[in-house]
Amino acid sequence: xxxxxxxxxxxxxxxxxxxxxxxxxxxxxxxxxxxxxxxxxxxxxxxxxxxxxxxxxxxxxxxxxxxxxxxxxxxxxxxxxxxxxxxxxxxxxxxxxxxxxxxxxxxxxxxxxxxxxxxxxxxxxxxxxxxxxxxxxxxxxxxxxxxxxxxxxxxxxxxxxxxxxxxxxxxxxxxxxxxxxxxxxxxxxxxxxxxxxxxxxxxxxxxxxxxxxxxxxxxxxxxxxxxxxxxxxxxxxxxxxxxxxxxxxxxxxxxxxxxxxxxxxxxxxxxxxxxxxxxxxxxxxxxxxxxxxxxxxxxxxxxxxxxxxxxxxxxxxxxxxxxxxxxxxxxxxxxxxxxxxxxxxxxxxxxxxxxxxxxxxxxxxxx
Amino acid sequence: xxxxxxxxxxxxxxxxxxxxxxxxxxxxxxxxxxxxxxxxxxxxxxxxxxxxxxxxxxxxxxxxxxxxxxxxxxxxxxxxxxxxxxxxxxxxxxxxxxxxxxxxxxxxxxxxxxxxxxxxxxxxxxxxxxxxxxxxxxxxxxxxxxxxxxxxxxxxxxxxxxxxxxxxxxxxxxxxxxxxxxxxxxxxxxxxxxxxxxxxxxxxxxxxxxxxxxxxxxxxxxxxxxxxxxxxxxxxxxxxxxxxxxxxxxxxxxxxxxxxxxxxxxxxxxxxxxxxxxxxxxxxxxxxxxxxxxxxxxxxxxxxxxxxxxxx
Numbered sequence: 001x002x003x004x005x006x007x008x009x010x011x012x013x014x015x016x017x018x019x020x021x022x023x024x025x026x027x028x029x030x031x032x033x034x035x036x037x038x039x040x041x042x043x044x045x046x047x048x049x050x051x052x053x054x055x056x057x058x059x060x061x062x063x064x065x066x067x068x069x070x071x072x073x074x075x076x077x078x079x080x081x082x083x084x085x086x087x088x089x090x091x092x093x094x095x096x097x098x099x100x101x102x103x104x105x106x107x108x109x110x111x112x113x114x115x116x117x118x119x120x121x122x123x124x125x126x127x128x129x130x131x132x133x134x135x136x137x138x139x140x141x142x143x144x145x146x147x148x149x150x151x152x153x154x155x156x157x158x159x160x161x162x163x164x165x166x167x168x169x170x171x172x173x174x175x176x177x178x179x180x181x182x183x184x185x186x187x188x189x190x191x192x193x194x195x196x197x198x199x200x201x202x203x204x205x206x207x208x209x210x211x212x213x214x215x216x217x218x219x220x221x222x223x224x225x226x227x228x229x230x231x232x233x234x235x236x237x238x239x240x241x242x243x244x245x246x247x248x249x250x251x252x253x254x255x256x257x258x259x260x261x262x263x264x265x266x267x268x269x270x271x272x273x274x275x276x277x278x279x280x281x282x283x284x285x286x287x288x289x290x291x292x293x294x295x296x297x298x299x300x301x302x303x304x305x306x307x308x309x310x311x312x313x314x315x316x317x318x319x320x321x322x323x324x325x326x327x328x329x330x331x332x333x334x335x336x337x338x339x340x341x342x343x344x345x346x347x348x349x350x351x352x353x354x355x356x357x358x359x360x361x362x363x364x365x366x367x
Numbered sequence: 368x369x370x371x372x373x374x375x376x377x378x379x380x381x382x383x384x385x386x387x388x389x390x391x392x393x394x395x396x397x398x399x400x401x402x403x404x405x406x407x408x409x410x411x412x413x414x415x416x417x418x419x420x421x422x423x424x425x426x427x428x429x430x431x432x433x434x435x436x437x438x439x440x441x442x443x444x445x446x447x448x449x450x451x452x453x454x455x456x457x458x459x460x461x462x463x464x465x466x467x468x469x470x471x472x473x474x475x476x477x478x479x480x481x482x483x484x485x486x487x488x489x490x491x492x493x494x495x496x497x498x499x500x501x502x503x504x505x506x507x508x509x510x511x512x513x514x515x516x517x518x519x520x521x522x523x524x525x526x527x528x529x530x531x532x533x534x535x536x537x538x539x540x541x542x543x544x545x546x547x548x549x550x551x552x553x554x555x556x557x558x559x560x561x562x563x564x565x566x567x568x569x570x571x572x573x574x575x576x577x578x579x580x581x582x583x584x585x586x587x588x589x590x591x592x593x594x595x596x597x598x599x600x601x602x603x604x605x606x607x608x609x610x611x612x613x614x615x616x617x618x619x620x621x622x623x624x625x626x627x628x629x630x631x632x633x634x635x636x637x638x639x640x641x642x643x644x645x646x647x648x649x650x651x652x653x654x655x656x657x658x659x660x661x662x663x664x665x666x667x668x669x670x671x672x673x674x675x676x677x678x679x
Contacts, residue, residue, distance in 0.1 A: 039459055123653070126660050129458050130399045130608065134600045135656055138649040141597050149642040260593070264466055271463060308478045315474035322467030323447055326460045 011297055013173075017180045017248060018289040020187040024241035025262065026269045026281045027194045032234040033267075034276035034336070035203060036227060037210040039129055042120070042136030043238060044262035045143055048254070049116050050109035050239030052147060054162055055154040055252025058105045062087050062163045065097070075151060077158035084161035092167040102165045102247065106186075109243035110236040117235020121228040140259055148254035159253030162246055183244050190237055194278045197233070198339050206230055207276075268318055271325045274332025283333050291317065369506060371630050373515040374584060379622025380518030381581035382595070384525060386602030386618030388573035391529075392440075393608050394546050395566030396452055398461040402443050403574050403599060404592030405472035406436040410578015411587040412476060415496060419489050425499050425583060426517065433575035440571020443468050444564055452563060477589045493588045500583045514583040521576065526615050533611075538565070598625065598645065601652035607662025617663060621648045 025047055032040040056075070063070040066087065073079055091098050123135050147154060154160045169178030197203045208216040209226050217223055242262070246252045265288070273284025292314065295302065299310040306313065325332065340347060385407050392400045413432040418425050447464050456464075483491035500512040533539040545552040545562040553559060578592075585591070598621060606617020628651075629644045659666055 033459075039462075123657065127656060128660070130393070130462070131604055131656055131660060131662075133399070133459075133462070134597075134604055135653055138597050138601070138652060142646050142649050145643060145646055264470075267463060267466075309481060312474040312477045312481075315470045315477075319467040319470030319474065322470070323464055326456065326464040326467065327447065327450055330456065330460055 011293065013176055013180055014293045014297070015289050016184060017176075018293055019285055020180065020184040021241050021245045021248070022266065022269060022285040022289055023187045023281060024190050024244065025238050026266045026273070026285050027190055027278060028234040028237035028241065029266045030270050030273075030275065030278065030281055031194060031197065031206075031230055031237070033270065035198070035206040035210065036230040038124055038227065038231065039133035040136055040234070041133040041263060041267075042138070042140035042259075043266055044257055044259045045120070045136070045140035046113040046116050046235040046238040047242035047245075047262045048140070048143055048147065048257040049113050049235075050242030050244075051246040051252055051257055052154055052242075053109040053112055053239070054105050054243040054246035055160050057108055058101055058165070058247070059084060059087065059160065059163050061104070062091065062097075062101060066090055072152045075153065075155045075160055077155050077160070080155060080160050084163050087163040088167055091163055091165060095168040098165045098168045101163075102182075105165070105243050105247065106240050109239040113239025113242075114232040114236040116239075117231040117233070118228060120235070121224075121231045124227055124231060125224060137259065137263070140263060144254055144257055144259075147257075154252055154254070156254070159251060159255075161251050164250055165247055179248050183248060186240070186244065190240070191278060191282065194237075194281075198278055202226075202229070203339070265318065268322050271330075271332060272321060274334040274336060276336035277332070277334050280332050280334035280336075287333075288318075288321075369511070370509050371626070373511055375623050375626030375630075377512075377515040377518045377580060377584045378626050379619045380515070380522045381577045381584060382598055382602050382622035383522050383577075383615045383618035384573045384580070385577035385599045386606065386621075387525065387529070387611050387615045388570035388577070389599060389603040390606065390608055390611050390614035391573070392566050392570040393603070394611065395542065396444075396448060396461075396563050397458060398448055398451075398465060399458070400443075400570070401462065401466040401596070402439070402469040402472060403570075404596040405469050405476060406439050406571055406574035406592070407578040407581065407595070407599070408476055408587075408589060408592030409439060409472065410436050410575040411582040411591060412479060412491075412589075413575070414579045414582050415491070415494055415587060416479075416483055416489075418496070418499065419483075420487065424501065425496060425579075426513070429576065429579040432579040433572040436575025436578065437568045437572035439472060440567040440569075440574070441564070443571075444567035448567065449560070449563070473589065473593070480589050493586065495586045496582050497584065512583070514580060518580040518584075521580070522615060522619065525573065525576075526612060529611050529615075542566070594645070598622070598648045601648045604662055605652050605655045607659075607664030609661070610664045613662065613664035620663075621651060624648060624651050 025043065028046075029040060029043050032038045060070040060074050063074055063083065068083055068087065069079065074083065091101070120136060120139065124132060127135055147156075149156055151158075164175075166175050166179035166182070169175050205216065205221050205226055208219070209221060209223055213223055216226075242257070269284040269288050270281065271284070272287060273282070274280030295310055295314050295317070302310045302313060342350075385403060388406075389400055389403050392398055392403075410432040413435050414425050414428045417428040417431060421428075443465065447468055448461070451461055451464055480491040483489045497512070500514050502510045503513045503516065504511040531539075533543055541552065541557045542562050542565065544555065545557055545559050549559050552562075581591075581595070599618070602618030602621040603614045604617070605621055606614035608614070625644060625648045628647045629641060632640045632647075655663065
């Protein structure tokens with residue numbers, strides 16, 4: 001039994017892919033909500049933007065490289081599925097092009113997501129909490145509705161298929177295992193990047209702005225620039241998450257990018273993990289991915305025990321978790337801790353170097 | 368044309384009632400209530416289920432719908448919101464906790480719809496009740512049904528009722544005091560918990576009333592609340608979260624803009640625009656907020672009129 005056979009277990013694979021994509025989106029949400037205190041109830045907006053890049057742009061680029069139709073007719077569902085099937089087979093023979101397309105999709109998604117995030121910073125500066133949250137929520141719904149109804153971009157209600165940029169890895173389960181690990185790798189990179197932000201002067205300015213905007217301004221922090229920057233970064237990361245999900249599933253349909261799945265669930269993950277703490281996101285997303293995948297996988301079994309549709313059970317469960325967290329542990333499983341700019345050992349070393357021999361003396365004084 | 372207008376009035380009345388409920392709960396407790404979506408949807412289903420099973424006019428079941436949603440408001444307050452208010456939780460926590468409540472109510476609504484479908488063989492996952500509404504008047508070929516009139520009168524009654532309640536009754540004045548300054552109200556011997564509970568009950572009741580009227584105007588399905596939630600929020604916010612009367616007007620305005628705006632755009636540009644109907648209230652909301660970040664209630668009309676050269 002090879003390693004791919006172990007991971008080809010659909011249960012494990014589902015948990016891993018849900019974890020990876022969920023982590024990217026939740027980290028981006030945490031940057032905006034946890035670090036910058038922006039009530040981002042429109043996370044789906046940039047996620048959908050990224051998925052739209054994968055659905056509407058990636059395929060067209062591939063099609064034009066191979067000299068196939070890439071205009072409005074590309075999104076016609078009668079043409080699209082045949083065309084994409086052909087493109088996927090061509091892509092499978094060219095790993096270089098596949099990887100280039102993956103990277104290119106992520107770059108375009110990040111740029112467009114960043115632009116959308118920047119546009120959101122205009123209301124974000126003018127409106128107060130509830131007003132802003134609902135405005136962002138409305139933005140997400142507007143984009144979903146437009147993509148759902150307007151066929152030429154990405155097939156409207158029929159959706160589009162996406163040329164498979166992962167098929168060069170292998171066929172059947174091997175493709176899914178490979179794709180999952182690539183996406184997981186990207187998710188961990190995103191996590192490392194978010195941790196870097198947390199330890200950077202930028203991250204500390206964000207938290208200063210969150211805790212006391214007036215004081216931060218007094219210290220010369222530009223609130224406008226900080227908010228715009230975090231919205232750009234958050235938007236870009238979320239768009240990458242959306243693009244990766246669309247590339248992994250190999251299809252795009254606006255209806256699957258609802259505010260429930262891509263805004264409220266990441267909020268629940270974030271609250272469970274501990275708002276403001278990146279490590280908490282790992283825990284929150286992992287717990288939820290496991291539970292949701294288990295419910296999904298054992299639907300029929302659950303259905304035979306409890307006489308209700310397990311779909312609704314999932315809603316009840318997520319609802320109960322959200323309520324329980326807000327009632328009993330509002331700080332989440334792993335509450336936010338002060339972040340040191342340097343590793344602790346280094347700080348101790350510097351402290352020793354500065355205080356020299358007197359260190360024991362001063363410690364004695366302190367205690 | 369008349370038909371479109373009466374339909375718009377019935378719809379806007381429903382939106383106005385629900386928007387007023389959102390604002391009432393927000394003013395009293397500072398909670399921006401996501402669970403309003405399910406309360407409105409339960410209003411739909413109470414009317415539908417009772418009418419299908421017991422028969423008779425849908426108007427018999429308007430009050431039960433309002434009572435049931437008021438009960439849901441009570442549940443939200445008693446089991447969740449009460450503890451958060453005691454802890455002085457921040458606004459985002461309050462908001463998210465109602466989202467959790469909404470998911471649970473939504474799940475139960477789905478279970479209820481499944482039950483109606485399986486046990487009573489009703490098509491409860493999608494229904495249209497417009498035709499059950501009695502016709503009260505005929506104007507040539509157009510029939511005018513009762514719901515526009517009932518909905519409009521209810522909105523006016525609720526507006527007058529709230530106004531009198533808030534200005535003429537001791538309880539209403541105590542409520543306003545608590546909204547203005549909870550600590551000072553407590554010093555005066557007003558129990559804020561009673562005020563919060565009253566707000567949740569009244570707000571829930573208005574949501575149920577809204578759902579009952581909307582069920583005779585638009586088609587019903589379990590996620591109908593989630594679909595129109597943004598319109599409800601838009602109504603409440605466009606009016607401004609500082610005044611219930613303003614949010615009734617805001618909700619009415621948003622409803623009219625949505626219905627008549629879609630109609631006039633479809634005449635001007637073609638029928639394809641109808642698919643984008645839900646965008647119109649959202650765009651109206653965003654534009655309003657960009658000019659008046661705290662809603663229409665905060666416009667200083669004297670100043671505006673003064674600029675236009677009108678003297679009061």
